Amino acid sequence: MRRIKKHSEQKLAYFQKYINAYVKVTQVLPKIIYIDAFAGTGKCKTCQIKCKTKGGKKCEICKEGKIVDGSALLSLKTDRPFNEYIFIELDEKNFTKLRQNVDAATDIDINRKNKIKYIGGDANKELLKIAKNTDQYTGNFIFLDPEGSELTWATITALSKIRKIDLLILYPYDMALVRLIKDYPQKLDRFFGTKEWKGIYDSSGTTQKKKDNLLLFYKENLGKLGFLFPEAKQIKQKLYSGHPLYHLIFASRNPTAIKIMSQIFNKELDNQTKMF
Numbered sequence: 001m002r003r004i005k006k007h008s009e010q011k012l013a014y015f016q017k018y019i020n021a022y023v024k025v026t027q028v029l030p031k032i033i034y035i036d037a038f039a040g041t042g043k044c045k046t047c048q049i050k051c052k053t054k055g056g057k058k059c060e061i062c063k064e065g066k067i068v069d070g071s072a073l074l075s076l077k078t079d080r081p082f083n084e085y086i087f088i089e090l091d092e093k094n095f096t097k098l099r100q101n102v103d104a105a106t107d108i109d110i111n112r113k114n115k116i117k118y119i120g121g122d123a124n125k126e127l128l129k130i131a132k133n134t135d136q137y138t139g140n141f142i143f144l145d146p147e148g149s150e151l152t153w154a155t156i157t158a159l160s161k162i163r164k165i166d167l168l169i170l171y172p173y174d175m176a177l178v179r180l181i182k183d184y185p186q187k188l189d190r191f192f193g194t195k196e197w198k199g200i201y202d203s204s205g206t207t208q209k210k211k212d213n214l215l216l217f218y219k220e221n222l223g224k225l226g227f228l229f230p231e232a233k234q235i236k237q238k239l240y241s242g243h244p245l246y247h248l249i250f251a252s253r254n255p256t257a258i259k260i261m262s263q264i265f266n267k268e269l270d271n272q273t274k275m276f
Helices: 006-025 072-074 093-102 123-133 153-159 173-182 185-192 196-202 207-224 256-268 269-275
Strands: 001-006 031-035 041-045 068-070 084-089 116-120 139-144 165-171 230-238 244-252
Touching: 006 031, 006 041, 006 068, 006 072, 006 116, 006 165, 006 244, 006 256, 031 173, 068 269, 072 084, 072 093, 072 123, 084 093, 084 123, 093 165, 139 185, 153 165, 153 185, 173 185, 173 196, 185 196, 185 207, 196 207, 207 230, 207 244, 230 256
Parallel strands: 001 041, 031 084, 031 139, 084 116, 139 165
Antiparallel strands: 041 068, 165 244, 230 244
């Protein structure tokens, strides 16, 4: 089971707030689909300290460990259901555990479970297939939550062809991308979809300025794909302090969706702490 800390709880809180809003404002659409591209096991264990505690027991050190739903299970518990759920996971053990966790969830209606399509495979390849077979009237909310640089720009480009699409993207600069710059620049070429990122990184200025410019570069390229004013929220180790880890970037063509996520990102921080 994946062990998470406070920053991941923040991420899940933002996710949960938006997905609950999404199912309400899309009632006019004939069909809505939720896609979790890096679904994991569906369950996470919160703990601030590495230890040997397993299962549902509290951490023997911090005394705060608990089992919480990941994004896949949270998507199945909205007030209004999606018409279809697609869970993609590459790791075979995680994939098996995901199905087990969904099957074992007694608080999820069987009708929703029957709407799930499980796909074991590489998210980039599977999303390319999905992008080719989605009609223009279906609403799609896609959560792109990789652990590192796995998500490629080619995938984002393909998904941008879907007319009614909302993307929530984990942009892991501080957590993963910065570690690849020296020895694995080709991975960043795939992530950004171009070698232009290198010129931005090598330009003069502070480290923070380069980081800000790379984030802006990514957002501007989302804009070139037709997404309106992509919103980004920095996630730190703690809610208001600590080392920055990554950004959540929200991209959509719908002005109402942008407005909703902007409000969630900018005005709901206090509620985050209360939720967990």
